[in-house]
Amino acid sequence: MCTLTLAWRAFGDAPVALAATRDEALDRPSEPPALRNGDVRYVAPRDAEAGGTWIGVSEGGLVVAVTNRWLDADREGDRSRGLLVRDCLTAESAEAAVRAVERELDERAYDGFNLVFADERAAFLLAYDGGLVVTRLDPGVHVVGNVGAVVNGAERFAVPERRREFGEERADSAKRIAAALVPEPGESGESWLDRASGVLADHDYGACLHGDEFGTRSFTRIRTGDDPAVAYADGPPCETPAEPVSLPEEFAFTRR
Numbered sequence: 597m598c599t600l601t602l603a604w605r606a607f608g609d610a611p612v613a614l615a616a617t618r619d620e621a622l623d624r625p626s627e628p629p630a631l632r633n634g635d636v637r638y639v640a641p642r643d644a645e646a647g648g649t650w651i652g653v654s655e656g657g658l659v660v661a662v663t664n665r666w667l668d669a670d671r672e673g674d675r676s677r678g679l680l681v682r683d684c685l686t687a688e689s690a691e692a693a694v695r696a697v698e699r700e701l702d703e704r705a706y707d708g709f710n711l712v713f714a715d716e717r718a719a720f721l722l723a724y725d726g727g728l729v730v731t732r733l734d735p736g737v738h739v740v741g742n743v744g745a746v747v748n749g750a751e752r753f754a755v756p757e758r759r760r761e762f763g764e765e766r767a768d769s770a771k772r773i774a775a776a777l778v779p780e781p782g783e784s785g786e787s788w789l790d791r792a793s794g795v796l797a798d799h800d801y802g803a804c805l806h807g808d809e810f811g812t813r814s815f816t817r818i819r820t821g822d823d824p825a826v827a828y829a830d831g832p833p834c835e836t837p838a839e840p841v842s843l844p845e846e847f848a849f850t851r852r
Contacts, residue, residue, distance in 0.1 A: 598650070598663040598742065599770065599803040600712055601777055601792045603785065604719040605735035610785025611716035612659045615792035615817040617803050617833065618650050621810050629816070629828050629841045638685040639826055639843060641814065648678020652685045655847045657820045658693065658715045660684045665708030666742045666763060667725050668756040673707040680706065690718045694730055701728055710740050716820065721747055725754075737788075739774040743767050746774035769802035776801065786825075789817050797833035804834045 625644035640652025687693035690713035744753030755763035815833035827838035
């Protein structure tokens with residue numbers, strides 16, 4: 597389970613503002629965000645077990661994030677969804693990332709996922725359950741979780757019957773988070789991220805989870821624009837401060 601909150605082109609100072617929790621097995625090893633080298637450099641944490649990632653930002657200003665998607669029957673994925681996120685972070689743009697995923701799904705199968713791509717020109721939600729649905733996002737605030745999303749001002753949820761009770765709770769959580777994070781008059785991207793961080797850490801909204809073996813493992817916030825920033829909490833946001841992550845000065849999106 598994870599919750600992604602995205603403000604795309606909602607604020608003049610931040611084309612992309614994203615705050616997200618990651619829910620995972622507590623004993624699954626991971627590494628904090630760092631500069632990763634490849635065809636295109638990017639900053640992202642790393643899943644030390646499968647080698648991929650769940651969120652990151654590229655040197656060109658492309659933000660990529662994933663949640664799993666609950667289905668009525670588990671799919672036999674050929675490959676980790678985190679490796680797909682890693683691949684997409686090397687795309688030239690959000691639109692190019694969509695095309696790359698479409699090609700990849702012609703060749704290999706994955707377990708269900710929701711993928712978010714956003715740069716300063718375009719933003720998309722890709723929902724996959726064996727078939728792919730691509731939604732181009734309008735400027736504004738969008739919330740994505742494991743049973744669907746509130747995007748473009750509409751609720752789009754598909755709660756699997758085998759997880760009906762908890763799935764309904766996840767849908768209700770996403771709806772309440774979306775209502776709480778409507779932009780305020782004169783608000784900046786940084787101020788909105790502060791509010792989003794508080795909402796995701798507030799147990800009343802249901803995004804910060806605690807369990808004996810599974811729960812919220814980390815929290816990430818990303819802002820692009822003239823003053824880009826990444827912050828990361830290696831633990832649940834209700835009790836773990838998000839620390840700034842160093843970004844290379846030569847990242848292209850620092851020179852808009």
